[in-house]
Amino acid sequence: MDTQQIAATVAGAGDLTALEDVRVRLLGKKGEITGMLKQLGGLAPEERAAFGAQVNALKAEAQALLDARKSELEGAAEAASLDAGWMDVTAPAPERPLGRLHPITLLLEEVIDHFTGLGFEIASGPDIEDSFHNFDALNIPKDHPARDVWDTFYTDRGEIPRTHTSSVQIRTMMNRTPPMRILAPGRVFRNETIDATHHASFHQVEGLLVDRQVSVAHLKHTLETLVDRVIGRGLKTRFRPAFYPFVEPGLDLDVSCVFCHGKGCGVCKQSGWIELIPGGLVHPNVLRACGHDPDEWQAYAFGMGFDRMVMLRYGIDDIRRLYDGRLSLVRQF
Ligand SMILES: [Zn+2]
Structure with missing residues (x-):
């Protein structure tokens, strides 16, 4: 998995719940990036440092993409709720019919x-x-x-x-x-x-x-x-x-x-x-x-x-x- 794939997956999360699923899939205990880190033990000592650095960079990048997408989705959710509760305070008030007294x-x-x-x-x-x-x-x-x-x-x-x-x-x-x-x-x-x-x-x-x-x-x-x-x-x-x-x-x-x-x-x-x-x-x-x-x-x-x-x-x-x-x-x- 490379940066481009991670970016595409994160961007594909349409809401906060989907984004959380993506996070678990990448960084969770059984996540893909976590899995890559687990492979470190099986590598030759001379390969370990380079691969470890590569996976850690990928993990940091994934985290940053997830954070950015999260604040984007949160912003959209807030805007939507503001839209729903929007009120034009300058609009004329609806007329409330009041009784009047007859001129007599x-x-x-x-x-x-x-x-x-x-x-x-x-x-x-x-x-x-x-x-x-x-x-x-x-x-x-x-x-x-x-x-x-x-x-x-x-x-x-x-x-x-x-x-x-x-x-x-x-x-x-x-x-x-x-x-x-x-x-x-x-x-x-x-x-x-x-x-x-x-x-x-x-x-x-x-x-x-x-x-x-x-x-x-x-x-x-x-x-x-x-x-x-x-x-x-x-x-x-x-x-x-x-x-x-x-x-x-x-x-x-x-x-x-x-x-x-x-x-x-x-x-x-x-x-x-x-x-x-x-x-x-x-x-x-x-x-x-x-x-x-x-x-x-x-x-x-x-x-x-x-x-x-x-x-x-x-x-x-x-x-x-x-x-x-x-x-x-x-x-x-
Ligand atoms: Zn007259």
Whole structure:
């Protein structure tokens, strides 16, 4: 066996295990080079020195080739394992979908925050009402033409999916003694044709304050502050007289249209104004129906069309977008 054969054998070892086999075959106890050394004993003394030196050189060479191949194979194995575990730390992280709050929820939290800061408590009532709480106690007796104003749904049993959150006013006033301030957010239902500004189910936020010597000035201030703080956007406001059976006097708060800045557009029906919050001083008949003396206690109430408020705040020009369940809307908040 010569140097070239040894080099070829060592180079042929494809991995560390094969290389160890090669080492044993050459240098092991029964290895070829070891075997050559064993032949030394059978040689003539004068041949021994030269042959011994030759075999020892071969052995050293084999050892060096084995060492070199070993570090080569180890290097390759390390590179392979690094490759396998390679990671691009600059790659964008995979997206983890996070839940978002619906804009109605977001704005409602702000409005609740605003009113609780003014000493209002949050109240609620059932979605399905009876005629007394939805109409009668609100000064809308049966067969009164005003009932037609609210396009009412009825259940098979004659119950009413409430047409307004004003029913919570009645429930609160009947169960408590004045003074009181409540805010009642909730869902209401109307038998309406659905279009860009109307929906059959939407949200109202009812406000009620019962105290002594309550006037329209208190209501106006409350609503103007609300628009300014919660919607912002430098909106102009105006009040118009309005008729609702459960208030006297009644009024509507309009805000300037955010979509056309007062010039007139489809959303504001070319008027430049958007009707936002109806309200007024609670009618003496309503206070009486709830067991309070209108000579002693007065009250103001309002019922803001909350979806419209959300649309104004965030510049959403179609109410249906709030309800079509598309994540593309919610992801923007
Ligand atoms: Zn407009």
